[in-house]
Amino acid sequence: xxxxxxxxxxxxxxxxxxxxxxxxxxxxxxxxxxxxxxxxxxxxxxxxxxxxxxxxxxxxxxxxxxxxxxxxxxxxxxxxxxxxxxxxxxxxxxxxxxxxxxxxxxxxxxxxxxxxxxxxxxxxxxxxxxxxxxxxxxxxxxxxxxxxxxxxxxxxxxxxxxxxxxxxxxxxxxxxxxxxxxxxxxxxxxxxxxxxxxxxxxxxxxxxxxxxxxxxxxxxxxxxxxxxxxxxxxxxxxxxxxxxxxxxxxxxxxxxxxxxxxxxxxxxxxxxxxxxxxxxxxxxxxxxxxxxxxxxxxxxxxxxxxxxxx
Numbered sequence: 001x002x003x004x005x006x007x008x009x010x011x012x013x014x015x016x017x018x019x020x021x022x023x024x025x026x027x028x029x030x031x032x033x034x035x036x037x038x039x040x041x042x043x044x045x046x047x048x049x050x051x052x053x054x055x056x057x058x059x060x061x062x063x064x065x066x067x068x069x070x071x072x073x074x075x076x077x078x079x080x081x082x083x084x085x086x087x088x089x090x091x092x093x094x095x096x097x098x099x100x101x102x103x104x105x106x107x108x109x110x111x112x113x114x115x116x117x118x119x120x121x122x123x124x125x126x127x128x129x130x131x132x133x134x135x136x137x138x139x140x141x142x143x144x145x146x147x148x149x150x151x152x153x154x155x156x157x158x159x160x161x162x163x164x165x166x167x168x169x170x171x172x173x174x175x176x177x178x179x180x181x182x183x184x185x186x187x188x189x190x191x192x193x194x195x196x197x198x199x200x201x202x203x204x205x206x207x208x209x210x211x212x213x214x215x216x217x218x219x220x221x222x223x224x225x226x227x228x229x230x231x232x233x234x235x236x237x238x239x240x241x242x243x244x245x246x247x248x249x250x251x252x253x254x255x256x257x258x259x260x261x262x263x264x265x266x267x268x269x270x271x272x273x274x275x276x277x278x279x280x281x282x283x284x285x286x287x288x289x290x291x292x293x294x295x296x297x298x299x300x301x302x303x304x305x306x307x308x309x310x
Contacts, residue, residue: 001219001271001299006211009034013202016101020196023221025273025297030223032234034207035200037062037082038187041096041127043089043117044108045072048133051176052105053078059180060201061103066092068113089113093120102127103183105163115142118159122151129186131163131179160186197223199234206238206247210301216241217301218262222249227279227292238301241266249296254278262298271299 005021012019013036021032040056042049045067053063057080064083067073073086085092089108098104104127106117114132121130132139139161146156164178165185199222210219222235230250237247237255239262249255254276261274276294 002302003211003213006207006301010204010207010211013204013207021221023223023297025223030221030233030297031196032221032236033196033200034202035060036202038101038103039064039082039099040103040105040183041066041098043093043104043106044113044133045069045077045084046107046109047172048107048175048179050077051173052107052179054080055176055180056183057081059184061183064096066096089117090120093117098124098127100125100128103129103186104131105179106130106132107163111138111142115145118142118146119149119151122146122155126155126158129160129183130158131160131182133163133175134161136162197221197234198232199236203236203247206236209240209246210238213240216266218266219299219301220249220258220262221297221299223273223295223297225292225294229278229292229294231294239263249294254294258296258298265298265300267300269300269302271297273297 009019009021013034016036018036019034023030038061040061041064042053043066045065049065053065056063062082063080064085065073065078065081066085066087066089068086068088070086073084075081075084078084098121104121106114108114108117114134118132143156143159143161147153160182163182164175165181167174167178169175169178210217218239220237220239222231222233224233231248235249237245237249239245239259241263243259243263245255245259249258258274258276265272274296276296278292
C-alpha cells in the first residue's frame with residue numbers, strides 16, 4: 001500500500017464520487033467504501049433547524065441552511081453549517097441545483113413556504129431524500145393540493161411527511177433527533193452492497209495523513225467482527241512512527257495493541273492480520289464494556305523516504 005492509493009481516494013471524494021479500497025486477505029476480498037459528505041439542505045432556519053444542523057453535521061452531512069430572513073440565515077446562528085443562504089426559497093433552490101444524491105428537509109415557518117419549496121423541487125430532479133414537517137392534516141392538505149395542480153403522484157409519494165421517525169418527539173431537539181434517525185436509516189438503505197464492509201464514513205484528516213505525510217506509517221482496517229465490538233467492519237485508523245493514531249478502531253487496550261504491532265511493520269512493506277479478543281480474562285480485568293472479537297488488517301504505507309526519522 002502506498003500514498004498514491006489514498007491520494008486517488010481523496011481526489012475522487014472531491015469530485016463527489018464514491019471511491020473504494022479493495023483488499024484480498026487469505027483468499028477473501030474485502031471492499032471498503034468511502035462515502036463523500038452528503039449534502040443536506042435545510043429549507044427553513046427556525047428553531048428545529050438549529051439542533052438539526054448541529055446533529056446532522058456530527059453524522060457527516062454537509063449542511064446548507066436556507067431562509068429568507070437575515071435574522072435566521074446567518075453563520076452565527078448556524079456555526080456548523082457548510083453554507084448559509086439568505087434568499088427566497090424558490091431562488092435558493094434553483095441556484096443550488098438539487099442533485100439525486102442530496103437530502104432535503106422542508107422545515108419552513110408555514111404552509112405557504114412549504115408549498116413554494118415543494119413546487120420548485122418537484123419541477124427538477126428529485127433528491128435521494130425529501131421530507132416535510134407538519135401535522136398529518138396539514139401535510140395531507142398540501143399534498144392533495146399539489147396533486148390537483150398536476151404534480152406526479154409517484155413523486156409526491158416519495159416525500160417523507162410528516163418528517164422524522166415516530167418517537168413522540170416534542171421539543172425542537174427531540175424532533176431533530178427523530179429527523180436525524182430517519183436520515184441515517186435512509187442513507188443506510190440508500191447504500192447497500194453485500195460485498196462492502198459495513199462502516200463507510202470518511203475521516204478526511206486520516207486520509208490526508210495517509211496521502212500526504214512522508215513519514216513511515218501504517219494503516220489498520222477492521223475486516224470482520226463478532227459479538228459486541230466498539231466498531232464495525234470497515235473502521236480504519238492510521239498510525240505514525242511515534243505511535244500516534246489518526247482515526248480509531250475502538251480505543252482502549254485493544255487499539256493500543258494494534259498500534260504497537262503496527263509500528264513493527266513500518267518500513268518493511270509487509271502486512272499482517274491481528275486478532276483482537278475482547279472476551280478473555282485480560283479484557284474482563286481491564287473492565288471492557290465490549291465483549292466481541294475483531295480481525296484487523298495492518299499494512300505498511302510506503303512513501304518516498306521510507307526511513308524512520310531520528
